[in-house]
Amino acid sequence: MFCICLWVFPFASVQVLVGNAGVGKTCLVRRFTQGLFPPGQGATIGVDFMIKTVEVGNEKVKLQIWDTAGQERFRSITQSYYRSAHALILVYDISCQPTFDCLPDWLREIEEYASSKVLRVLVGNKIDRDDREIPTQVGEEFAERHNMYFLETSAKESDNVERLFMQIADDLMKQARMTNAQRYDPSHYNVEPTTTDSGCCSRLN
Amino acid sequence: MSSKENSYLEIEQLCQQELEKLQLEEETLLADLNGMLNQKTYIEDKIRGLSRLIPTLKIMKNEAQDLVETINDISESSEKISSKIRQLDSARGHGDECLLRVNDLIDLEICSQGVQQAILDLDYEKGAAHVHRFLSMDQTLLKRTANDMNNVSNMLNSVRTLQEAANQLQAIVEHKFNEAVNAEDLAAIERFFKIFPLLGMHEQGLKNFCTFLRTKLALTAEKNLKVAVTTPLADKRHPIIYADTMILLFEGLARVIETHQPLFETYYGPGRLISAVNILQKECDTQVKRIIMEWSKTRQIQKKIQQINEMSRMTSSGSFNKLEKIDPKDLDILIGEISLMHYRCELYIKFIERKIAADIDVGIADQEQRTKTTKTLEQLILNSELSQCKHDLLSHYLKLEQYFMEESVAKAVNMDQLEPSFQTSSLVDDTFFIVRKSIRRSISTGSLDGICVTINNACRVLENDFCDVIKARLKQGYPSGYLDLTQAYNVLQNSIQQGRLQSGDTEQSRTSFIVALNNADNSTKYVNALVDSIMKETEGACPNLNATEKGKLESCLSGISGVSVKLSEILDYGFQQLKSTVIKPRVNPWVDQFLNFSHQLTEDELSAYEAGESFIQILIMNLETLLSSFKDILTANNYENFIKVLTTEVTQRFEKVIMKSQFNRLGGLVLDKDVRSLAGYITSGTYWSARDQFARLTQIATILNFEQIDEINEYWGNSDGAITWRLSPSEIKSILNLRSDFRSDDIKRLRL
Ligand SMILES: Nc1nc2c(ncn2[C@@H]2O[C@H](COP(=O)(O)OP(=O)(O)OP(=O)(O)O)[C@@H](O)[C@H]2O)c(=O)[nH]1
Ligand SMILES: [Mg+2]
Numbered sequence: 020m021f022c023i024c025l026w027v028f029p030f031a032s033v034q035v036l037v038g039n040a041g042v043g044k045t046c047l048v049r050r051f052t053q054g055l056f057p058p059g060q061g062a063t064i065g066v067d068f069m070i071k072t073v074e075v076g077n078e079k080v081k082l083q084i085w086d087t088a089g090q091e092r093f094r095s096i097t098q099s100y101y102r103s104a105h106a107l108i109l110v111y112d113i114s115c116q117p118t119f120d121c122l123p124d125w126l127r128e129i130e131e132y133a134s135s136k137v138l139r140v141l142v143g144n145k146i147d148r149d150d151r152e153i154p155t156q157v158g159e160e161f162a163e164r165h166n167m168y169f170l171e172t173s174a175k176e177s178d179n180v181e182r183l184f185m186q187i188a189d190d191l192m193k194q195a196r197m198t199n200a201q202r203y204d205p206s207h208y209n210v211e212p213t214t215t216d217s218g219c220c221s222r223l224n
Numbered sequence: 225m226s227s228k229e230n231s232y233l234e235i236e237q238l239c240q241q242e243l244e245k246l247q248l249e250e251e252t253l254l255a256d257l258n259g260m261l262n263q264k265t266y267i268e269d270k271i272r273g274l275s276r277l278i279p280t281l282k283i284m285k286n287e288a289q290d291l292v293e294t295i296n297d298i299s300e301s302s303e304k305i306s307s308k309i310r311q312l313d314s315a316r317g318h319g320d321e322c323l324l325r326v327n328d329l330i331d332l333e334i335c336s337q338g339v340q341q342a343i344l345d346l347d348y349e350k351g352a353a354h355v356h357r358f359l360s361m362d363q364t365l366l367k368r369t370a371n372d373m374n375n376v377s378n379m380l381n382s383v384r385t386l387q388e389a390a391n392q393l394q395a396i397v398e399h400k401f402n403e404a405v406n407a408e409d410l411a412a413i414e415r416f417f418k419i420f421p422l423l424g425m426h427e428q429g430l431k432n433f434c435t436f437l438r439t440k441l442a443l444t445a446e447k448n449l450k451v452a453v454t455t456p457l458a459d460k461r462h463p464i465i466y467a468d469t470m471i472l473l474f475e476g477l478a479r480v481i482e483t484h485q486p487l488f489e490t491y492y493g494p495g496r497l498i499s500a501v502n503i504l505q506k507e508c509d510t511q512v513k514r515i516i517m518e519w520s521k522t523r524q525i526q527k528k529i530q531q532i533n534e535m536s537r538m539t540s541s542g543s544f545n546k547l548e549k550i551d552p553k554d555l556d557i558l559i560g561e562i563s564l565m566h567y568r569c570e571l572y573i574k575f576i577e578r579k580i581a582a583d584i585d586v587g588i589a590d591q592e593q594r595t596k597t598t599k600t601l602e603q604l605i606l607n608s609e610l611s612q613c614k615h616d617l618l619s620h621y622l623k624l625e626q627y628f629m630e631e632s633v634a635k636a637v638n639m640d641q642l643e644p645s646f647q648t649s650s651l652v653d654d655t656f657f658i659v660r661k662s663i664r665r666s667i668s669t670g671s672l673d674g675i676c677v678t679i680n681n682a683c684r685v686l687e688n689d690f691c692d693v694i695k696a697r698l699k700q701g702y703p704s705g706y707l708d709l710t711q712a713y714n715v716l717q718n719s720i721q722q723g724r725l726q727s728g729d730t731e732q733s734r735t736s737f738i739v740a741l742n743n744a745d746n747s748t749k750y751v752n753a754l755v756d757s758i759m760k761e762t763e764g765a766c767p768n769l770n771a772t773e774k775g776k777l778e779s780c781l782s783g784i785s786g787v788s789v790k791l792s793e794i795l796d797y798g799f800q801q802l803k804s805t806v807i808k809p810r811v812n813p814w815v816d817q818f819l820n821f822s823h824q825l826t827e828d829e830l831s832a833y834e835a836g837e838s839f840i841q842i843l844i845m846n847l848e849t850l851l852s853s854f855k856d857i858l859t860a861n862n863y864e865n866f867i868k869v870l871t872t873e874v875t876q877r878f879e880k881v882i883m884k885s886q887f888n889r890l891g892g893l894v895l896d897k898d899v900r901s902l903a904g905y906i907t908s909g910t911y912w913s914a915r916d917q918f919a920r921l922t923q924i925a926t927i928l929n930f931e932q933i934d935e936i937n938e939y940w941g942n943s944d945g946a947i948t949w950r951l952s953p954s955e956i957k958s959i960l961n962l963r964s965d966f967r968s969d970d971i972k973r974l975r976l
Contacts, residue, residue, distance in 0.1 A: 043630075061606070064615070065673035068776040081778055092615050095622040096673050099680035103783055 032191045033083045034184070035100050037125055039118040040089030043144040046174035047110065048086045051184050055188035056175050063088040065096045073185065075192045081186055101132035105194075106140065106187045113143040113171065116152045119161075126165060138190055139167040142183060147173040247576055324955040328361045329379065336382035339389040348400070349391050349415075352422035358386040359424050375768060389955045390815040394423050398432070405436050419492050426492050434503035437480055441473075445511040448472045453461055453518060463557045466519035467564040468558060473511050474572040477504060481579060494589020497945070498580050498597060500603055505576075509609030512569070516613050519565075523558055532627045555624050561620045569614040618674055624682045632658040633685050637693050642735065647742045648860050655690050656750040663758055667765045672773055675762055676780040681784040686751075691790050694747075697740035698798045703730040704805040735857075742859045748791050755784050795862075799869050806850075807873050814846045815877040819884060823891030824964060830890050840898040844905050847874070866945045871906055873915045878902075878921055882928075886964050892928035901927040920950045927951075927959045933970050936960070940976060 040062060049057050052071045067086040072079055085104070087097035102109065109125055111118040122141075130140065137176040142164040143153060154173060161168035168186070172179040282361035335354035342351035347527035366383065397419050413436060419428025452469040455462050481501065488496055520526065531550060578602050588594045605611055636654035643650065659682045762777060763769075769777070821839050822829070847870070854866055878899075887895065903918040930936065936956065938945045951959070953976035960971045 028677060066676075066776075068772055068779065083783075092612075092619055096677050098623075100679040102684055103678065147833075208254045221524075 032080060032105045032188065032195075033079045033085065033103050034106045034108060035085045035104040036089060036103075036108045036110060036186060037087050037128070038089060038142075039112070039115075039121050042089065042112040042115070042118050043174050044089065044108075044110050045086050045109075047142070047144060047180055047183075048060055048084055050085070050174045050177055050180045051130075056076070062090060066100060067091055069075065071184075074183070075188050078192070080192055081213065082184065082190050084184075098128065098132050101129060101137075102134060104133055104137055105191050107133055108139040108140045108142055108166070108183070108197070110142045110144050111158075112145050112154045113150045113158070114145055114150045119153045119158070122161065125167075129172065138157045139165075140183070140187060140193075141167045141169045143169075143171040145173060145175070146178060147176045168177075231878055235376070235466050240531075243526075247430075265902075268463050288444050303762065316402050324362075328366065331357055331384070332361070332379065332382045333364075334391075334921060336385040339386060339393075343389065343392065343396070346418055348393065348397060348531075349422075349699050351389065351663070352397070352419045355386065355390045356424075357395055358390070390423060397423060397425075398428070401432055401452060405432075405439075413684075417487075421492050426496065426579075430488070430492060430496060430499045434500050435502065438507040441476055441480065441507050442511070443477055445473050445507075446480075446919075449511075449515060453522070463468060464561045464564060466515060466522075466562050467568065469515050470512070470565055470568050473515065474510070474568055474575075477508055478572070478575055480504065481576075484580070485583070486817040489583075489587075493587065494583055494596070497583035497587075498601055498604070501576055501580060502791055503812070505604060505610070508572075512610050512613050516616070528555070528558075529620065529623055532623060549631070550627070551846060552628045552635065555628050559624050559628055559665065562617055562624065563665050566614060566617045566621060566674070567668060567670040568612060569609060569617065571612065573614070577601065618669065618671055620787065621666075621669060622674060622681075625666065629658060629662045629678075629681060629685055630689065637689070640871065642739060647739070647857060649739050649743060651693070652743045652746050652750065655686070656747070656754065659686065660754060660757070663754075664761065667758075667761050670765060672762075672766060675766075676776055677757075679758065679777075680783060683780075683787060686784075686787045687790055690747075691787065691794060694740050695794050696798070697736055698744075698794065698801060702737040702801055702805050703733050704809055737798070738854075739859050741795065741802075742928070743860055744794045744798065745859045745861045746790050748788055748795075750782060751857065757783055789914040790888065791877065795865070799865060801871050802866065803873065807870055810846070810850060811873050814875055815881055816841050817842065818881040821897065823887040825890040825894065826828065827890070830894065833894065838894075838898070840901055844873075845904070859954050867914065868917070871914050874902075874906075875917055875921045879924065882924060883958070883962070885962065887928050887962050888965050889963075891929065892930070892963065896925040896929035923947070923949065923951055924959055927956060928963060930963075932973065933960060933966050936974065936976070 021027050021043075036048065038044055043066065045063050046056060049055060049060075052069045063086060065088055069084045069086065071082050071084065072081060074080070085100050087093070087100065107129055109122065109129070109163055111122060125174070127136070139156065143158045144154070156170065157171050170179055170183050170186075171185055174180060275786060337357050339351050339354040342348070342354060370697050397416050401413065401416040401420075403409075404416060413433070417429060417433045420426065420432070448469050452465045455465045459465070461468055481497075481504065484500070485497060488500055528550060529695065535549065581598070584594055584597050584601070588597055634656050636651055636658065639654075640649050641650040652790070661681055663675070666675045669675075758779075758781060766773075818839055821833075851867065851870070854865055858866055882895070884892075899921050903915065903922065906918075907914045925935070926939070939947050939949075947958070956976060957971055957974065959966060960966055961975075
């Protein structure tokens with residue numbers, strides 16, 4: 020009772036990848052977690068689950084990565100994972116216009132099922148291909164309009180993949196530290212809410 | 225002269241010394257000689273012994289030389305022998321080959337003569353046996369033989385005859401097999417099925433035979449489906465009739481595979497089951513699809529799913545819900561049927577995988593071939609209509625199960641009932657019953673994904689729909705009740721003005737608050753039990769989870785712990801409410817009474833104080849009344865926490881009033897007694913140790929009870945009586961200052 024919930028390090032952060040079938044979600048995850056580009060990667064069934072522990076500023080962070088299936092038939096499975104996500108990675112294929120056109124639908128799903136505080140990242144994958152259909156600028160603008168981070172990657176050539184996940188780990192860590200500091204501070208425990216409290220919050224926002 | 229004499233004397237002396245040295249040397253030499261003499265006999269004995277050995281040594285040398293020669297001879301001859309053996313081996317190889325070629329030639333002759341006759345006699349087994357023998361001959365060897373022979377044309381003739389016969393037989397057998405199928409002549413079907421492999425038509429034979437099996441399976445399946453469709457509503461099996469139809473199909477397929485596998489293995493060799501199953505799977509796919517279509521039509525799946533989707537869209541957009549809601553109860557049976565259907569698909573797929581994997585294991589030795597076949601198996605299952613149907617079933621299942629859970633919990637919330645003699649309401653039991661039921665059902669689908677998603681959904685329902693309801697009830701607050709008559713009057717006036725004075729209004733709000741608090745506490749227990757049981761049951765239902773799958777499950781389960789955290793936050797919130805509306809307003813005036821008493825007592829006043837109703841007796845009596853009004857209505861945990869909060873409040877307030885008072889020796893004595901009896905009262909009431917909460921207060925009383933200032937030294941630093949102080953040195957000094965009989969200079973001088 021009266022347990023003060025402490026965020027214990029190493030803490031686990033949950034990341035969920037979403038996006039149309041075939042945009043390369045699984046390849047991105049495998050490139051990051053196993054350092055390889057799997058030949059003949061089959062479509063994901065339901066969700067896959069992977070864990071990788073990384074170090075962010077001397078502290079170990081356990082990344083839990085949920086790689087969802089893009090196919091419509093698995094939607095009722097994948098949707099249930101949005102809620103517990105700390106970060107959502109929305110992936111499209113820069114050489115395939117329809118995967119970009121579907122982004123608003125994905126955003127609607129995210130609105131409906133994910134927490135409002137979730138960190139959202141837009142990723143244009145397969146930049147190694149020379150049949151690009153979506154210019155970088157278009158992706159960038161879309162991300163900006165919807166308040167998301169933006170990055171272009173290639174799972175095949177390992178471009179920006181490490182950076183993508185590490186950046187997210189870094190950001191989540193910073194977020195966690197701030198919530199943590201708030202929770203730890205013993206002066207907040209006994210003292211009734213005062214103006215200093217709200218001051219602290221506004222600083223956060 | 226004298227000098228000369230002197231020199232003589234010197235010489236004499238020198239000589240004397242020399243002489244003595246020589247004598248000494250002589251003595252040692254003599255001793256040495258004696259020693260040698262003594263050893264002489266011993267050494268002579270040894271020499272004699274050695275000389276006797278010499279002839280023997282000579283013999284040995286000769287023998288050793290002989291031995292070396294013999295060994296050389298042996299090695300030479302063995303070298304010769306092994307080369308002979310090698311020659312012999314290759315000669316025998318040639319011999320064997322010759323024999324084989326001769327045998328082949330003889331057989332070739334026999335076969336070519338026999339095969340025609342056999343065909344004429346309609347003895348296809350015999351004919352096929354000849355062809356089989358012909359096919360088993362090493363064809364390159366045959367060619368070589370032909371080149372070595374004089375009578376080439378004769379042999380080539382035989383080969384040609386046999387090749388023609390083989391073609392002829394292949395056509396005949398294929399034709400005959402089809403005839404037998406048309407005539408449904410099972411004996412004939414089996415007869416020709418066994419002949420195919422002899423003619424080297426393994427794949428063709430399997431294909432023909434399994435196609436035949438397919439037609440039989442199709443017939444049975446059609447019949448079964450018809451029965452299902454026409455099953456009357458009243459039938460006991462009606463609610464799960466399609467799951468039944470499915471199992472009939474799978475059982476039929478499994479039986480066909482089980483009974484024919486030995487035949488395939490005997491006549492076609494191991495490792496060919498995958499070809500057979502590949503064909504049978506097509507029928508399985510067709511039939512499963514038909515069953516699902518029929519099921520979906522009868523049970524109106526699409527309509528229900530659509531209705532649910534629309535409803536969730538309406539509630540999420542907040543628009544008024546005109547749609548007729550589906551009663552979750554009405555879905556219960558349907559959901560059960562789907563989970564059963566899914567489970568049966570899963571079981572059948574596992575069955576095929578196991579069967580074929582075992583067949584590949586014994587039948588295919590080549591590693592590369594094996595990997596390739598295993599890959600084919602994966603693709604066969606992955607791309608089968610059966611798998612697709614299974615995914616769709618799971619998808620339907622999850623949609624409906626989610627709806628069922630959400631709506632049933634909503635119903636439980638709406639129908640929440642207080643049962644008079646219970647500390648909790650029906651909401652908790654009902655909600656956890658529903659959640660547990662849904663999760664159990666998901667475990668029965670046999671799909672880990674299904675289990676994980678249902679757990680995720682349960683977390684959401686519990687955290688949002690359930691916890692929020694409890695929190696909302698606590699937010700309405702606990703009416704503090706009338707502390708005195710004026711307050712009661714004011715409340716009454718307010719209620720009349722607002723026109724909402726109902727009998728038992730406050731009472732009801734209070735009960736509602738307390739029950740919500742108890743609900744939160746009970747839910748914590750339920751949550752923990754839920755996690756345990758899911759873990760166990762899943763391990764029972766899916767025993768062979770690998771590390772990743774376990775991680776997946778555990779990660780989803782950890783979401784339920786999030787519910788625990790939320791519940792304890794809710795409890796926290798509730799107790800803060802109780803503290804400010806119930807505890808503080810009562811406890812503070814009670815403790816403040818302390819200020820109305822003098823704590824600088826004479827002996828007479830002390831006796832009078834102890835004889836009358838003391839401050840502490842009244843305080844304890846008041847606390848007793850307060851506690852007893854909560855004891856039976858709170859759960860054990862909550863009651864314990866209530867005491868804890870109360871104790872904190874009492875001790876903190878008590879400290880404050882002490883710091884505002886002045887004491888003499890007797891006043892300190894009384895205080896010390898008072899604190900002891902208060903601590904005694906509270907700690908005796910619970911098994912929870914409140915002693916720690918009294919630590920500061922007890923130490924304050926101890927200090928005020930000192931006879932002299934320097935008594936502090938007995939408790940301080942490294943002395944024997946030293947204690948762990950909860951008071952800082954400056955606090956101790958200001959407490960000592962409360963004693964009117966202690967001189968502040970002495971206190972200042974204390975070194976702490
Ligand atoms: N050229 C190129 N091809 C890629 C890249 N990433 C993935 N692919 C290819 O895209 C195809 C699909 O990749 P997946 O990772 O399976 O796609 P997915 O998003 O996981 O698909 P679902 O699981 O069906 O949702 C594969 O054939 C990959 O080889 C990339 O960076 N460059
Ligand atoms: Mg994938």
